[in-house]
Structure formats: structure tokens, C-alpha cells
Amino acid sequence: GESKQCQQMMSVMNYMNTFDPESLQILVGDMNIYFDFEWPIDMLTRPITSFTHHRFNPCSEVAKQLDFQKSSKPNFRDTWEDVYP
Numbered sequence: 001g002e003s004k005q006c007q008q009m010m011s012v013m014n015y016m017n018t019f020d021p022e023s024l025q026i027l028v029g030d031m032n033i034y035f036d037f038e039w040p041i042d043m044l045t046r047p048i049t050s051f052t053h054h055r056f057n058p059c060s061e062v063a064k065q066l067d068f069q070k071s072s073k074p075n076f077r078d079t080w081e082d083v084y085p
Helices: 002-016 039-045 079-083
Strands: none
Touching: 002 039
């Protein structure tokens, strides 16, 4: 279900955080993200704001597992969105 997708994305984020943040990281794969449920990938590709933990965000409970600092830029870029805006 939806909460499983959010949890799986947190697992990916935890794994990616084990690498040197100054090194180039390329994450490739089928993330099972749907047009009507993009919340899990948004945790990677959108800036961290107060909405990340807001109750209206379906992934907010899972996102609370990490100590996010608000940021003006995302951790990763979605190249699909870059190519197909």
C-alpha cells in the first residue's frame, strides 16, 4: 500500500546517506511512483519544508523517522522532470 511505498523510500534514503555526500550519487531504478501518489519520491526530489511532516502529507509519519533540516534545495534531482517538465 501507500505507507509501504513511503517506508521503502525511507530505506533508500537511509542507504544513500551511508555514502559520502560530497561524492556524485546516481540512483537509477523503478521506484513504483504513480502519477496520483508521488509523495515518496518527493521526499528525495523536493526541498524539505514544514509540509514534509504535515499530517496532510501521506508520508509524514514515515518522514518523522529522520531528523530533517529544512532546506531550500532537494537531496536529489529527478532527471525525468528535467527532460519532460
